[in-house]
Amino acid sequence: MAKSGKHTPYFELLEAQPKAGCPVCRLVYKATDRYLDSLLYEAVLDPDVRAKLKAAQGFCATHVEMLGRRPGRALGIALIYRDIIRAALTSAEEYAPNAPSKLDTLLGRNKPGTRLVQALHTDQACPACQIGAEAEHNYTTLMLEYIEDPEFQEAYAQGEGLCFPHLLAVLDLANTPDEVRNLIDPQAERYRTMLHELDEFIRKRDHRFRHEPMGDEGDVWLRAMNMIVGGAGWGLSARSGGRRSDPIEH
Ligand SMILES: [Zn+2]
Numbered sequence: 001m002a003k004s005g006k007h008t009p010y011f012e013l014l015e016a017q018p019k020a021g022c023p024v025c026r027l028v029y030k031a032t033d034r035y036l037d038s039l040l041y042e043a044v045l046d047p048d049v050r051a052k053l054k055a056a057q058g059f060c061a062t063h064v065e066m067l068g069r070r071p072g073r074a075l076g077i078a079l080i081y082r083d084i085i086r087a088a089l090t091s092a093e094e095y096a097p098n099a100p101s102k103l104d105t106l107l108g109r110n111k112p113g114t115r116l117v118q119a120l121h122t123d124q125a126c127p128a129c130q131i132g133a134e135a136e137h138n139y140t141t142l143m144l145e146y147i148e149d150p151e152f153q154e155a156y157a158q159g160e161g162l163c164f165p166h167l168l169a170v171l172d173l174a175n176t177p178d179e180v181r182n183l184i185d186p187q188a189e190r191y192r193t194m195l196h197e198l199d200e201f202i203r204k205r206d207h208r209f210r211h212e213p214m215g216d217e218g219d220v221w222l223r224a225m226n227m228i229v230g231g232a233g234w235g236l237s238a239r240s241g242g243r244r245s246d247p248i249e250h
């Protein structure tokens with residue numbers, strides 16, 4: 001595939017290959033983290049930013065958890081959530097269940113909680129998830145674009161490999177059998193290694209072999225879960241995986 005000049009996202013992707021965990025998960029996490037940091041900074045200064053966040057009712061559970069570990073932007077968070085809680089209180093106070101009209105009954109709108117549900121509900125997606133989805137699209141596209149570049153191919157083959165969701169996303173973009181092969185062959189090798197470690201782990205849990213100390217396979221059960229579901233910075237190989245690695249903090 002014809003390639004444009006290598007640019008910053010390419011080098012980010014290249015440098016993420018040998019690090020712990022799926023490189024796409026890592027870069028999506030970092031993009032989201034950067035976005036949240038600047039958004040919360042802006043939220044303190046700019047009422048328009050807060051109005052958008054109020055409409056989305058803040059962030060999803062995953063990103064709330066991420067924000068809980070970042071006390072540096074607490075003021076922005078407090079300002080956003082004050083708006084949201086204030087709106088919730090207004091809805092709660094204004095709720096007055098009226099006797100349903102005949103029209104409401106005909107239209108199936110006579111459940112007493114419906115109006116309150118509508119007032120409290122938002123159908124806007126978490127803004128951090130939207131940024132994450134964009135980053136995911138960009139980096140999976142880039143993975144495929146460079147998978148036949150010798151420098152990148154080597155880094156991918158030596159690296160931790162992709163989690164299931166991102167492997168599927170990149171495979172889905174492939175246009176040639178060679179691209180598929182370059183993606184799947186190193187991954188198959190990783191599965192072989194992991195399967196061997198799982199066999200060893202399971203064998204050593206047998207009472208006859210319990211005296212044998214655990215080796216690299218000791219945390220393979222954690223890494224196997226990470227391999228299938230993905231996760232920011234969690235290692236997939238014995239080199240960096242399982243208990244030894246934390247989600248990215250920088
Ligand atoms: Zn991933």
Ligand SMILES: [Zn+2]
Pocket residue numbers: 059060061062063126127128129130
């Ligand atoms: Zn989210």
